[in-house]
Amino acid sequence: MPLLLPRLRRSFLSNFIPRLFIGLAFIYVYCEYLIYYVTQIQCGWAMLSKEPTEGVEPVYAMVIADTHLLGSRNGHWFDKWRREWQMHRAFQAAMTLHSPEVVFVLGDLFDEGKWCPEKEFNDYVERFYKLFEVPETTAMYSVVGNHDIGFHYRITPHLAKRFETRLKSPPVQLVSIRGNHFVLINSMAMEGDGCTLCARTVAEIANISNILKCSSGSSLCKGKRRLERYSRPIIMQHYPLYRESDTICTEPDAAPLPERNSLFEERWDCLSKESTEYLVESLHPRAAFGAHTHHSCMLRHSFVPTTDHKIEFVEYTVPSFSWRNRLDPKYYLLTITPEEVKVSKCGLPREWTLQITAILMTLALLVYLRYYTSVNTLNYKLLSGKKV
Known part of the structure; x- marks a missing residue:
């Protein structure tokens, strides 16, 4: 014993x-x-209302926005490390569970892209691709945000060029996948003041507009280039389209009060009214996706350019993917056919939940x-x- x-x-x-x-x-x-x-795992792809055309598979796309990777100026190193690895783990979980074939990043990839020197910007880009790594079977497209190159008044040719080159993101880009067409736009180049970047952007939008007209069989076609299959395009950009404020946004994760009632400043909080009308009349979108506010919003638009013609579509404002900007980061999953755009909003765990x-x-x-x-x-x- x-x-x-x-x-x-x-x-x-x-x-x-x-x-x-x-x-x-x-x-x-x-x-x-x-x-x-x-x-x-509780979030999945939205179901289509009707069967797609025989032999045509839907496009499965993921949309994230406003990752705001910190640079050397703002934030504590621990906050920088913590938030970035949170986004990395959340993104990799989303990629594993949902396996999208295309990912769209709607601007403000970097928090200090408009300030940082060349070496720091190159480090930024490498960190971004490391944190948001996608498999070879998934395409990734990024549109530029104001934190990446600055608001219109402070954009230099160098800042615009280095983002375009390193992120493969021209001011305007037409991406076509199985009869679904996405127009990616630099929001800050929609100032309408005739600057070099703005002129290039407007010229490319006019070119894409003509391609779409020719593809749809419009009598206004002025060229020979046509898409293999026509469908109204989907706009992807950083700014929301013009609206007076977020007051009309009724989503549970819309901007909180009283911030929701604050009036928007055109070309700062959203596109100008003139630029919005120009885009809608030129492209005739069936959906539009923006970001920038860090909050969610869904709006049904109805534009009537002429008495006998109406352009109707839904606009989605994508919340931020970063815990630095929201207590409950979100991303969207899109199920797209030439006839439909179905959206699922997926949430990440709240900080207090962790x-x-x-x-x-x-x-x-x-x-x-x-x-x-x-x-x-x-x-x-x-x-x-x-x-x-």
Whole structure:
């Protein structure tokens, strides 16, 4: 019996300590990795209202916005590290669970792109592609935001050129996938003042507009280039289209009050009214996606350029993907055919959800270890002949 008691104590310690470390390790892995899968597995691709044309598969696209990767000027290094790896884990979970064939990033990839020198910008780009890595089977397209190159008044040819070159993001780009057409636009180049960048952008929009007219069989066609299959395009840009404010946004994750009632400043918070009308009349979109506000919004637009013609479409403002900008970051999943655009909004775990989950799991671990300790203490007393 005297030899059994030390052995029992050693057995207790050799089992207690591993249980403690295994429990803490599981809590860490769950709160830092698995929770992103648990939350996002609840979100999936939206169902189409009708079957697509035979032989034509829907396009499955993911849309994120406003990642705002920190540079060397703003924020503490720990905040920078924490937020970036949160986005990385969340993005990789989304890619694993949903496997989109194309990802659109709607601007403000970088928080300090408009200020940083060349070496820092190159580091920025490498970090972005590392954090938001996609498989070879997935295409990624980025549109520029005001934090990437600055608002219109401070854009230089160098700032615009380096983003275009490194991110493969010209001021206007037409992307066609199985009869679905996306027009990617530099919002800051829609100033309408005839600057070099603006003139280039307007000329390319006019060219794409003509391609779309020719593809649709319009009598206004002035060229020979046509798309293999016509459908109204989808606009992708950083700014929202013109609206007076977010007051008309009724989504649960719209801008909070009283911020929601603040009037927008054209060319700063949204496109100008003139630029919006120009885009709509030139491209006749069936949907539009923007960002910039960091909040969600869905609007149904109806433009009537002439008395016998109406252009109707839905505009979505995509919330920020970063915990620095929102307590509940979001992204969109799009199921697209030439006839339909269906949208699912997916949420990432809130910061407090991560913290409360960690606290509750730690408390559960402590209760379990307390119970384990009590049972072993009772066994020790019984074997030692002590009164229980």
